Amino acid sequence: METAFTRLVGVRRPIVQTGMGWVAGPRLVSAVAEAGALGVLASATMTPDRLREAVREVRSRTAAPFGVNLRADAADAADRVQIMIDEGVRVASFALAPSRELIAGLKEAGVVVVPSVGARRHAEKVAAWGADAVIVQGGEGGGHTGEVATTVLLPQVVDAVRIPVVAAGGFFDGRGLVAALAYGAAGVAMGTRFLLTAESTVPEAVKARYLAATVRDVTVTRAVDGLSHRMLRTDLVASLEGAGRARTLFRAARHAAAFRRLSGLTWRALLRDGRTTHRARSLSWSQTLLAANTPMLLRSAMVDGRTDLGVMAAGQVAGVIEDLPSCAELVERVMAEAEDVIGALGTVSGVGDRREVRRSL
Template identity: 70%
Template sequence: MTGQVLDTPLTRLTGVRHPIVQTGMGWVAGPRLVSAVANAGGLGVLASATMTLGELEAAIAEVKGRTGAPFGVNLRADAADAGERAALLIREGVRVASFALAPTRELIARLKDAGVVVIPSVGARRHAEKVAAWGADAVLVQGGEGGGHTGPVATTLLLPQVVDAVDIPVIAAGGFFDGRGLAAALAYGAAGVAMGTRFLLTAECAVPDEVKRVYLGAAETVVTRRVDGMPHRVLRSDLVDALERSGRLAGAVRALRSAAAFRRVSGRSWRALLADGRAMRRGGELSWAQVLMAANTPMMLRAAMVDGRPDLGVMASGQVVALLSDLPGCAELIEDVVARAAEVLAAQPSHLAR
């Protein structure tokens, strides 16, 4: 355990030792990874969007059996059973609820009243201002360098905009992997950093070894809309190149098959999936064609991240993948990041050392 301590509004808000968040990556952020991050002093976040309610309950119990440290669960605010999942977090005493899409004002209030810390993820200043006005405790801001769904604005431009616009703790994401990045984020005024790809490439991550080797050998990511109709940063591969060349009809047929497959894997009914689709349309103003394409995401990620078939699936990745060449344990990684950040900050003028 590192002796270095970087006390920030994020550590005080969530009760973790270090201002480092492991993002809730679908099919990746399971109990083993989350508990390893929590035990190392970071904020581990379970990815629940690809779990049934029962699976989420079991996953929370497993994390609690592995660690007594605070952790979080990432929820889909537009899911038909979002209220039931929020109730589960409250009942189980989960410390943090994070959201990829903005939760409603009512859901934020319900969680906060029960003592759950609410941290939505945003990709624009106006979205940060909205959730802050609704009572969010903190906000995670991801710049365009980040993996998965992403936006066009670089972290170095988006982060200071949000820091200046809201008076709640801001967590920086997109392009972070080491202590220099953490120090830079703190200098910008952030309360900590969130990392996805860096934690994917750790010893405790359950992603198959053959897939990790693909990541370690990768030199390039690409942003494509062919996965689910929205900008999605993934590793460049033959499959992604083929998706880019495919027509709309082929994409729609593939998406319908993916929806059927996801229904089988998740145990959800077509009625529940349609309810989710209606919620997605209301929340994100998506067309039904885009909602159908969104069914691609969980199954195409599962093919690689669970089944170990990178040739049949897509691999979400931040641009930092080109700089990563090892598979450290979570404790080693967090210790190194914090120690290096402390060194960098100590060498700067006193107003930057936090």
Template identity: 70%
Template structure:
């Protein structure tokens, strides 16, 4: 299936695996790209050296195009951009709108730049700055998310920008791909669906927790920003938390994170900068990266900070990336043929 996305990045199918921290490493990204989609390495949770190693590991596994996701607000973002350029990465992905100078540097080097946004105005801004495409995530998506559903946000952005738009939030099968194309998108991006594959490095006990999940909720108690996660007992306790409970949680999870109190408070202050966070949220925010790691890497499903899109409630298997992408494309073909005049 040829679309503006496949033409832009050189993948065979208009399917993107999103850059999920502690999940989308070299193994998952390579498996996705080898199967014809666009795999993205989540380097924001890696050191520069780890990121470089992950890029080279993907290269050893496949010669298909892939991307790397970094934080545009990281102090070492320019260094990471230079690594991507030097290592010949095809796509630069950003969870936050990248600075204008980062986009310019990447474009000068021939790297395709694809930021992720959750609002039309953000899409318009990065398009004006020279972004090559944009991933638009509706409120159904997992992790940090906005309030507008994909079915409302996607057509707004398609109409507002003149670059390829990739739809995210609520996609998991071929019918969804066809629907996104009908809205004018150039493809779909999926996180939760790729997290729940045989190629995902997430521990089996955590995958079982995802497959058994029936509900998600959007909370600001994790790090002060709306965050869609599995509705675990831990998350529900955070929803009821006050400062004292946050302090107790901070003490408990400081041991898991390995942070000192000084490091935790310093990280909390950094995350609080420019945001209206309570001190309870600050204490939790400082622990969030390591709590995510504890679940996604160490298998601590009891910690409960597990980002998930609403589609988690309808997922019940763990296909390989190759099986998943082949299935989605077959479903899309069948859906197109079933349309009047198809």
């Protein structure tokens, strides 16, 4: 299935695996790329040296295009961008809007720039700065999320920009892909669905918690880092919501120290990152300190398997996912379902020709 997005990044399937911290490593990314979709490495939880190693590991497993997700506000963002350019990475994605200068530098090096946005005005801004495409996440998406549903946000952004738009938040099957195409998107991005695959390195006990969840077990809380964060409802989340301010800030300071050790950052670099985050997200200083909670609490669950000590970011689709296919099986299933839906739409409309239905989409 060819769309403006597949042509832009050079993949066969209009599907993106999002850059999930502690989850989107070389094994998952290379499996997604081999399946014909766009895999995206999550670099924010890697040191620069580990990022270079991870890129080379993916390259050793597949010749297909893949991407790297970056924190635009990181103190070493320029160094990470240089690693991507040196190693020939095809796509740069961003959780926060990259600067005009960062976009220009990547494009000059031939890297496709695809920021993630959660509002129409953000899409308009990065498009005006030269972004090649945008991923638009509605409120159904996991992790940090907004309040506007994908079905409302997506058409707003499609109407506002003239670059390919990839829809995220609430997608897990072929029906969703066809619906996104009907809204004018050029593909879909999925996080939770790829987290729950055979190649995902998330511990099996944690995957089992996701599979057992219903849609009512997915909640949005601000207790982790002061921002709206969609995750599975657990006893830990409840305790974080009930914790006092002093206890919460003390935990965040401890997590900041632990993350500094894991990431290889100096205290000066960590403080510089904090100041940048404080300005970029218009956070209070207490919220900025709370942001240190996120990577370490996610690591406890996604790496160590401690669901009692960590949080599990989750899109609402966690409540309807019931299996752990390989990435190849998942991508083929999504595409087959999409073909079936397109065929059924052709029958309903009386067109009877899938090619004509595709043109109408």
